[in-house]
Amino acid sequence: MTRYAMVADLRRCVGCQTCTAACKESRATPPGVQFRRVLDLEVGEYPEVQRVFLPTGCQHCDEPPCLEVCPSTATRKRDDGIVTIDESLCIGCSACIMACPYDARSMVDAQAFAYGDEAMANERYRANPDRIGVAMKCDFCVDRVDAGVAKGLVPGVDPAATPMCVQSCISGALHFGDLDDPDSNVSRLLAENQSFRMHEDLGTGPGFHYLWDKGAL
Amino acid sequence: MRQNETARRQRNWDLRAAGNFIGGGSGTGLLIAAALATLLPQAGPGVAVWPVLVGMGFVMMGLGLVWLEIGKPWRAFNVFFHPQTSWMTREGFLAAPLLGCAAAAVWFQSAPLLWLAGLLAAGFLYCQARILKASKAIPAWSHPRTVPLIIATALAEGSGLFLLLGAAGSRTMIALALAAAIAREALRESYRRGLVQAGAPAGTLEWFGHPATRVLQGTRLLAMALLLAALLGVAGTLSPLLAALGGGLAAIGGFGLKIILVTRAAFTRGLRIPFTPSRGRGPTAAVLPAAMLRQGKR
Numbered sequence: 001m002t003r004y005a006m007v008a009d010l011r012r013c014v015g016c017q018t019c020t021a022a023c024k025e026s027r028a029t030p031p032g033v034q035f036r037r038v039l040d041l042e043v044g045e046y047p048e049v050q051r052v053f054l055p056t057g058c059q060h061c062d063e064p065p066c067l068e069v070c071p072s073t074a075t076r077k078r079d080d081g082i083v084t085i086d087e088s089l090c091i092g093c094s095a096c097i098m099a100c101p102y103d104a105r106s107m108v109d110a111q112a113f114a115y116g117d118e119a120m121a122n123e124r125y126r127a128n129p130d131r132i133g134v135a136m137k138c139d140f141c142v143d144r145v146d147a148g149v150a151k152g153l154v155p156g157v158d159p160a161a162t163p164m165c166v167q168s169c170i171s172g173a174l175h176f177g178d179l180d181d182p183d184s185n186v187s188r189l190l191a192e193n194q195s196f197r198m199h200e201d202l203g204t205g206p207g208f209h210y211l212w213d214k215g216a217l
Numbered sequence: 218m219r220q221n222e223t224a225r226r227q228r229n230w231d232l233r234a235a236g237n238f239i240g241g242g243s244g245t246g247l248l249i250a251a252a253l254a255t256l257l258p259q260a261g262p263g264v265a266v267w268p269v270l271v272g273m274g275f276v277m278m279g280l281g282l283v284w285l286e287i288g289k290p291w292r293a294f295n296v297f298f299h300p301q302t303s304w305m306t307r308e309g310f311l312a313a314p315l316l317g318c319a320a321a322a323v324w325f326q327s328a329p330l331l332w333l334a335g336l337l338a339a340g341f342l343y344c345q346a347r348i349l350k351a352s353k354a355i356p357a358w359s360h361p362r363t364v365p366l367i368i369a370t371a372l373a374e375g376s377g378l379f380l381l382l383g384a385a386g387s388r389t390m391i392a393l394a395l396a397a398a399i400a401r402e403a404l405r406e407s408y409r410r411g412l413v414q415a416g417a418p419a420g421t422l423e424w425f426g427h428p429a430t431r432v433l434q435g436t437r438l439l440a441m442a443l444l445l446a447a448l449l450g451v452a453g454t455l456s457p458l459l460a461a462l463g464g465g466l467a468a469i470g471g472f473g474l475k476i477i478l479v480t481r482a483a484f485t486r487g488l489r490i491p492f493t494p495s496r497g498r499g500p501t502a503a504v505l506p507a508a509m510l511r512q513g514k515r
Contacts, residue, residue, distance in 0.1 A: 010494035043493050043504055044218040050493050050502075065353045071305040072295035091295050092288020094229040095305055098352035101486045107229060107288060133288025196491050202353055212494040213501050 002080040003179040004140060004155065005207040006166070007186045007195070008055045012173035015040055015053035022168035023057075026141065028126035031114055033106040035138035036165040054210075055165070055174060058083060058104040058138040059198070062205025066096035066105065066135075074134070081179075081207050082140050090134035097135060101199045102206070105137045140176070141165075156185055179207075218502045224418035224487035227355060233286040235479040239374075239472050240279020241308075241345045242367065245338035246375015247272035247382075248319055250393070252335030254379065255328040257389055263326035268382045269334075272375070273319050276341070280312060304351055308344035315341055342371050355483045356417040362408040369404045373397040374471035377440065380464030385457035388448060394460075395444040398467045402437060405474070418484035424477055433477070437470035439463075 015038055023029075023036035039054040060083045067075045067083065074090035077083050097105045111132055113119045119127060141163035148154075148161020155161040156177030166174040177186035186209070189195075193211040200206070251268040254260060284290050296309045315337040322330035346367035349358040357363075376394035384390045409425050424430055443463030447456045495501045 010490075011496050039223065039488060041223070041490065042221040043490070044502065048218070052490060052493055054488065054490060056488055065351070068302045069305065069348075069351045071297075071299050071303040071309065072292070073298045074295075089292075089295055089298070090289065091292045093283075093286075093296070093305065094288075095303075095348065095352070097229050098227065098354050098358070101353045103225075103354065103485055103488065109288065194492075198488060198490070199486065204353075210490070212490075212492045214495070 001180050003207070004060070004081050004145070004176065005179045005186055005209060006060075006140070006163075007175040007177075007189050007209045007211060009173045009175070009189070009193075009211040010052060010054065011211065011213075012171045013038065013053040013055060014171050014173075015051075016170060018168050018170050019055060019165035019174060022164040023138070025122055026164040028120070028122040029106075029136070030108045030112050033108060033136065035104075035136075056102060056104070056198075056208070057165075058100075058140075059102050059204070059206035059208040060140060061207060063203060065099040065101065065202075065204055069095040069099040071095065078142075082142050082145070083137075084139050084142060085135055085137065087128070087130040087134050087136075092133040092135065094135070100137075101202055101204065102208075105135050107133065107135050109133060218493070218504050220489060220504050222419060222487060223489070224420060224484045226420060226481070227483045227485060230286070230479055230483070232476065232480060233282040235476045236282035237279040237286070238345060238349075238367070238475045238479060240275045240277075240282065241341060242371030242471065242475065243374040243378060243468060244272045244275030244277075244279065245315075245342040245345075246371040246373070247275065247378050248315075248331075248338040248375070249335045249342075249372065250376045250379035250384075250390070252328075252331045252338075253393065254384060254387070254390060255331060257387065259387070262328075264322050264328055264331045265383065266323055268379050268384070269319050269323050269331065271378065271382060272338075273316055276312070276316065276338075304344045304347040308341055308348065311337055311341045311344060342368060345371075354485050356415060356486055357412060357421045357478065357482050357484065360408065360411050360415060360417070362404065362411045366401070366404045366408045369397060369401040370471045370474060373401040374468040377464035377467030377471075380444075380460045381468070385447070385460035385464065391444055391448045391460045394464055394467060395441060395448060398437065398441045398444060401471070402441070418487060420484040421482045424482035427477075427481075429473070430477060433470055433473040436466050436473070440466035440470055 017038050019036050036057045041052040041054055043050045043052055060081055064083050067077055072089045072091050074086045075096055113123050145155045153161035159167050163176050166176040175185050177184040194213040195209045195211050197206040197209055247268055251265055300306045318330055318334035322334055346364040349363050352358040376397045380394055440463045443459045447460035450456050452459050490504055493502045
C-alpha cells in the first residue's frame, strides 16, 4: 500500500512563502484563495517570544471530517491517502469548510483573476466554470503525482512527481513521500526526529507531520 | 507558553443558513407540539390545521433558504448521495416524507398521520443538530452540548408558536411551552460552561456578554415569566393572551439565539502548535492548549 504524506521541518522553514507562490502559480487559485499557506505565529510573551513559521493546508487526514459531512460524495479519499474533490458533483453547501479544523478549504462565488479582467496564462489554463461555487483545496498536486507515477517516477524524490510546494522549498523544510515505505524520505525523517500533528485530539489522523526537534520521542 | 490566536469568524454560512436552522427548528417543533396536542384528553377529533400548515411552511422556508445559500443550486439533488455518514443527506431524505405526512394529516384530519409526521420532524430536527455538531472547524457548533441545545430551542420555539396559533387556552400546552423554555435556558448555560471548559475561541465566548445576547436573554426570560403567569392564571381571562405573547417571545428568543450561534459566534478552531521548534540558541517549549490558557495558566 501507499500512504502519501507531507512532512514540514519547522526548524528549517524561514517563512519565505516560496511554496505559497509556487502553489499559486501552479494551481492558479482565485484571489484570496491559497492552498499552501505559511502562518507567521508568535509564541510566548515578552521577552521570551519566538516566531514560528507554520506551513499548512489540507492535511489529507486518515479520517477526513470533510468527507464524512459531504452530502454529495464530491469529497473522496483515494487508496493512497490523498483527499480529492470532484468539482462536477459538489453542490457548494460549505459543510466541508465548516468541518475542516485546519481551515484548508475555500469557495468563491465568481470568476476572478489576480490582475483584473485579464487572465494570466496559468489562470487561463486552469479556468473552469466548475470551480466556481464549489469547495476547493490542496490535493497534493495529484495530477503531478499521478503523471509521475505513470512514468515510473517516485513522488517526493523525482521533481516531476512531487507537489509544487515541496519542489520549490528553498530551505528543504517541506518533504513529500510514502509513509508506508520505511525507506522513504518522510519515513526516515519521522523516525529520526520528534514530530507532531495538529489537532491530533480530534482523531482526524492528519497526513501532515511537523518536525520540531531531533531525536525520536 | 501561549500562542497568538489564529481563530477567525466563519464567512461561508450567513443569515440564509441561520434561516435554515430557524425554519427547520421552529417548523419541526411546531409539528411535534401539534402532534402532542392530539394526545390531550380534551383534544377533539382531527388535527389543528393552522399549526400544521405553518409548521410545514417553516420547514419549507428553511429548505428554500439553504437552497439559496448553496453554490450550485441546480445540483441540489446531489445532496441525496451520501446517507452513509452525512447528516445533511439524512435530513434531505426525511424532508419529503415529513412534509407529505403533515399534509396528509391535515387533508385527512388524521391524528395518527400527524404522530408519524411528529416522529419524522423529530428525526429531521436531530439531523439539523448533528449537522452543526459535525462541524469540527467551529468549536461553538461541534461541542457535544450543541445537540441538546438545538433540540430544546426548537421545542421552545415550536411550543411557543403553537400557543400563538390558537392553543393559548390549554394549560397543558402552556406548561409544555414553559418546560421547553426552562430546559432551553438550562441547556444554554450548560453549553456556555462547556465552551469555557473546552477553551473555545475568545471571539465565541465574547458573544455571551454581548449586548444583543443580553437583550435576547431578557426576551426569553420575559417569555418564561409570561408563560408562568398564564399557567398560574394570575391574569384571569387575559391568561390566554399572556400565553400567546409569551409563546411568541419564546420563539423570537430562539430565532435570535440561532442567528448569533450561526453567523456571529461561529469562530474557527484556529491552528495551534503543541511545541516550538528548536532553532538558533533558544530551547524548545511546550505550547499550552487553549483550554489551559483559559484557566489562567501561562
